Amino acid sequence: MRSVAIVDDHRLLAETLVDVLEAYGVSARNVDGTTSDEILSDLEQDRPDAVILDFHLGGEIGRSTPLIGPMVDLGIAVLVVTGDMDRMTVAECLEAGAAGVLNKGVPAGAVLEGLSKAVAGRQIVTDAERQELISMLREERARKSKRLNRFDELTPREAEVLQLICDGLSAAEIAEESYVSLATVRSQIRSILMKLGVRSQLAAAAEARQSGWLEQFESAQLPRAGSA
Numbered sequence: 001m002r003s004v005a006i007v008d009d010h011r012l013l014a015e016t017l018v019d020v021l022e023a024y025g026v027s028a029r030n031v032d033g034t035t036s037d038e039i040l041s042d043l044e045q046d047r048p049d050a051v052i053l054d055f056h057l058g059g060e061i062g063r064s065t066p067l068i069g070p071m072v073d074l075g076i077a078v079l080v081v082t083g084d085m086d087r088m089t090v091a092e093c094l095e096a097g098a099a100g101v102l103n104k105g106v107p108a109g110a111v112l113e114g115l116s117k118a119v120a121g122r123q124i125v126t127d128a129e130r131q132e133l134i135s136m137l138r139e140e141r142a143r144k145s146k147r148l149n150r151f152d153e154l155t156p157r158e159a160e161v162l163q164l165i166c167d168g169l170s171a172a173e174i175a176e177e178s179y180v181s182l183a184t185v186r187s188q189i190r191s192i193l194m195k196l197g198v199r200s201q202l203a204a205a206a207e208a209r210q211s212g213w214l215e216q217f218e219s220a221q222l223p224r225a226g227s228a
Contacts, residue, residue: 050079091133164177
């Protein structure tokens with residue numbers, strides 16, 4: 001292993017890793033790109049043997065898993081080093097093509113050993129463990145998809161009412177904001193509860209958040225009139 005690039009939005013940590021790797025005789029550098037295109041362009045022009053990649057990059061990139069496949073396609077071994085060691089996070093990284101995932105708290109020697117294995121094509125996790133984690137991830141996706149399917153039954157107006165319920169508005173407040181009768185809103189709420197298979201507005205709001213529907217719905221909406 002001759003060279004390593006570090007992709008981490010925590011600059012101080014990235015610079016510390018550079019110093020540690022240099023002390024071990026490995027040429028290391030920090031990648032300064034703030035977008036996926038900038039990072040991949042940098043790596044394509046000056047290809048390292050391996051990349052140490054943070055899972056949460058912040059900014060417009062967010063989760064770094066979409067970067068793993070293109071890096072691997074460039075012939076670069078990818079080692080994810082992150083503070084988020086949730087099993088689903090690890091599985092997502094492995095599925096995307098990462099050679100392994102290490103906790104940011106591990107000693108520098110463990111990172112160097114992981115990099116050496118990744119570059120040499122040796123296993124960091126066993127095939128059995130990799131397959132178990134990826135299977136678990138896909139099963140979780142299937143469960144989440146099944147939960148989200150129930151929300152497809154909502155009419156556009158019911159979806160808007162559910163969003164307002166999640167915002168903490170009462171039926172009377174929704175009616176006032178929407179310029180419709182309270183009876184109409186109550187009818188819409190009853191329909192929402194029936195379609196989602198829950199018994200209360202509180203339960204509907206909880207399901208909307210926990211299933212990921214609310215985040216998905218809000219990201220697809222333009223800001224409402226009068227919002228900042």
